Amino acid sequence: MAQNDIERPEGTAEDWTIPQDWAAYTPQEHALWDKLFARQAQMLPDRAVAEFMNGLDVLRMTRPGIPDFDELSERLMKLTGWQVVAVPGLVPDRLFFDHLANRRFVAGRFLRTPDQIDYLSEPDIFHDVFGHVPLLANPAFADYMQAYGQGGLRADSLGAIDRLARLYWYTVEFGMIRQDDNLKLYGAGIVSSHGESIYALDDPSPNRLGFDLKRLMRTRYRIDDYQQSYFVIDRFEDLLRQTVETDFAPLYAELDGLPDLDTDTILPTDRVYTRGTQAYAKTKKEEEPQ
Structure with a gap:
């Protein structure tokens, strides 16, 4: 939930936080959360x-209604700090990284409307809390998120936020993992989406490639x-190790001399689990107005 060149909304603290105001949620909003x-x-x-499902349980997120951030934070603090x-919404990049570096996960407090049940453009509380928070109960992933925030602060000073954003996108938001010889979902953008939870694993369209930083x-x-x-x-510990052990400054410099790759590219050096047909993307492109 980061973005540059936005002004701090009135009524927010210096770090852009606001009260959740849990008591203001309506019965209809709680019912919609329960449905989702x-x-x-x-x-x-x-x-x-498995770590995601375990997080739902240990954080007691299976109870009815929109979670209270104070109660959720109390449980998280005991587990991983x-x-x-x-x-209120998107926050500036550097502030977003600073929150992560200090083990604070920023979440929107608004919930989508019933007509947005399958898609909305800006992350809401269901995406942020259901999608992201369960894995913060896992020590390795919790440490990775903090390391990412620390790396984001360094990337900001090096003008390399766009590069690092891709790491967040393809891990925290849309990551997959091998577990028990099967591909499993862990990215918040997938697990909070009914359609993409099916597409990411079952559809022949997308490429599924081995992680390479x-x-x-x-x-x-x-x-x-x-x-x-x-x-x-392969493991959250591997993700954490690479993030902590990699010197990103020379990596950014090296990447500046290499061309970007399209979203459907497969390289000869890739570890390919699935060579996608890209049928879904091709169909959507054909449907676009000319």
Whole structure:
């Protein structure tokens, strides 16, 4: 939830946080949350990584109604030292990284409307909390998120935020993992989306490629539709290790001399789990007005 060149909204603190005001949610909003939650919770046990499902349980997110950030943060703090803080919407990049670096996950407090149940352009509380927060109960992933925030602060000083954003997109938002010899979902953008939870694993269209840090950071991504490529990690510990051990400054310099890769590209050096047909993307392109 980061963006540059936006002014701090009136009524927010210096760090752009606001009270969640949990008591203001209506019965209709709680009912919509429950509907969204039930739909995903029913389909994800065989699709999502075990750590995600465990996070739903240990954080007691299976209880009815929109979670109270204070209660959620109290449980998270005991497990991994994280807390969830409300913000009015998108926040500036550097502030976003600073929150992550200090183990604060920023979440929008608004909920989509019933007519947006399958898609909305800006992340809401269901995406942010249902999608992201369960994995913050996992120590390795919690450490990775903090390391990413610290890396973001360095990237900001090096003018390399766009490169690092691709790492967030293809891991935190749309990452996949090998678990028990099967591909599983862990990215928040997938697990909070009914349609993409099916598409990412079952559809023959997308590429599913082995994680490679340099290759991933050269790869463009889709912000308006399902992804054309997904990157697969083996363990959260590997993701954390690469993030902590990599000297990103020379990597950014090296990447500046290399061309970007299209979202559907497969390189000869890629570890390919699925060579996608790209049928979905081709069909959508054909449907676009000429």
